[in-house]
Amino acid sequence: MSKVVDREAVRQAIEKLPLFSSAALQLLQVISDPDHELEDVIKIVKFDSALTMRVLKAVNSPVYGLVKEVTSIDRALSYLGERMVVSIAVQENTGxxxxxxxxxxxxxxxxxxxxxxxxxxxxxxxxxxxxxxxxxxxxxxxxxxxxxxxxxxxxxxxxxxxxxxxxxxxxxxxxxxxxxxxxxxxxxxxxxxxxxxxxxxxxxxxxxxxxxxxxxxxxxxxxxxxxxxxxxxxxxxxxxxxxxxxxxxxxxxxxxxxxxxxxxxxxxxxxxxxxxxxxxxxxxxxx
Ligand SMILES: [Fe+2]
Ligand SMILES: [Fe+2]
Missing domain, CATH: 1.10.3210.10 (Hypothetical protein af1432)
Incomplete structure (x- = not known):
């Protein structure tokens, strides 16, 4: 019986997917090392202006109800946790x-x-x-x-x-x-x-x-x-x-x-x- 999905077409579709940015890849690599430190994540985010903007937007979202606007990545990260930064980077890079x-x-x-x-x-x-x-x-x-x-x-x-x-x-x-x-x-x-x-x-x-x-x-x-x-x-x-x-x-x-x-x-x-x-x-x- 022939299969409903053409394997070769799937392979080609995958090959056409845009690659992750180097900052996002670096971030995933750092996170997957159990010995990493928060400082390593902060450095990566700071070097990427789009990521920085999104992280600040997330931490200042009304759902967190923060009284004072957070403007530094260090504070944003300690408040949101590394996992939220990962979510943002993955969301940005998967279109x-x-x-x-x-x-x-x-x-x-x-x-x-x-x-x-x-x-x-x-x-x-x-x-x-x-x-x-x-x-x-x-x-x-x-x-x-x-x-x-x-x-x-x-x-x-x-x-x-x-x-x-x-x-x-x-x-x-x-x-x-x-x-x-x-x-x-x-x-x-x-x-x-x-x-x-x-x-x-x-x-x-x-x-x-x-x-x-x-x-x-x-x-x-x-x-x-x-x-x-x-x-x-x-x-x-x-x-x-x-x-x-x-x-x-x-x-x-x-x-x-x-x-x-x-x-x-x-x-x-x-x-x-x-x-x-x-x-x-x-x-x-x-x-
Ligand atoms: Fe599944
Ligand atoms: Fe699932």
Whole structure:
């Protein structure tokens, strides 16, 4: 049976994507190093005037209700946290990818951005309950980019979503990812991985994007991070922040229990905290 998606056309679409600015790439590289310092992030932001402007605009957004206007990057960063700067840089460098409607998933414009932002926040919350040391902001960044592959994949996937849902309903496949594989011969995690390689994103982010639905397949040292985003993704869908027709149509891998202490009470708290932070973050990031 011929596949509904032309692999070569997908490859060409990825190749045409504009590259990240060197400041954004540097920022992602610095963040992915667990030993980095806030000062390193401040330096990068200060050298990029567009990024500086956006960061100041975000911190002075009415949602934060600051009485005095913040005009220095140092103060803005200590108030917003590195993760908001990462959000701004990613938003700036991915152009329309996050905001266009995901046709193939019947999702509204902006649906992918909201899902990824919620997942970022939830993944960071999950990471707070890790058994060992954990770089919280890296979990956030991974969550923010985990489904980026859908932006390109959805254009080719188009009407196949209905067929995918039918396959799941009839028990032909067990989840949405398998339906993508079955019908298209590739899935949104592979497309995202190719995009991440095209952009030369750090390896940890590449691993999150490729393995977020099957975290056990990631190499061992990446597994805690990939599991954090895996759970954050499910939390995001449970909170109703999905990308359309594939919402909650993925499996939860219980292997996360090895890395995180998540009781039902903790999970409920994660959902509440994430919702609160999400509404502020979303409002302050309106470009
Ligand atoms: Fe996904
Ligand atoms: Fe997702």
């Amino acid at each position: 329309q990818l996050f905001s266009k409607p995901l046709e193939g998933y019947q999702s509204e414009p902006g649906g992918l951005w909201r899902h990824d932002l919620f997942t970022a926040i939830a993944s960071r919350e999950v990471a707070r309950y890790a058994n060992g040391n954990f770089d919280l902001d890296l979990a956030f960044t991974g969550g923010l980019l985990h489904d980026i592959g859908k932006s390109v994949f959805a254009t080719f996937w188009k009407d196949a979503s209905l067929e995918a849902l039918g396959q799941i309903e009839q028990g032909i496949v067990s989840d949405y990812l398998m339906a993508e594989q079955d019908l298209a011969g590739l899935d949104h995690t592979e497309v995202g991985y190719e995009m991440a390689r095209h952009w030369q994103l750090p390896e940890s982010l590449q691993a999150v994007i490729l393995h977020h639905h099957h975290p056990a397949e990631a190499i061992e040292c990446m597994q805690p991070l990939v599991y954090a985003v895996h759970v954050g993704d499910i939390v995001s869908m449970m909170a109703g922040c999905d990308t359309g027709s594939d919402g909650l149509k993925y499996q939860l891998d219980p292997g996360y229990q090895e890395f995180f202490n998540l009781s039902p009470n903790v999970l409920a708290e994660i959902v509440l905290n994430s919702e609160e932070e999400f509404s502020k973050a979303e409002a302050s990031l309106v470009s």
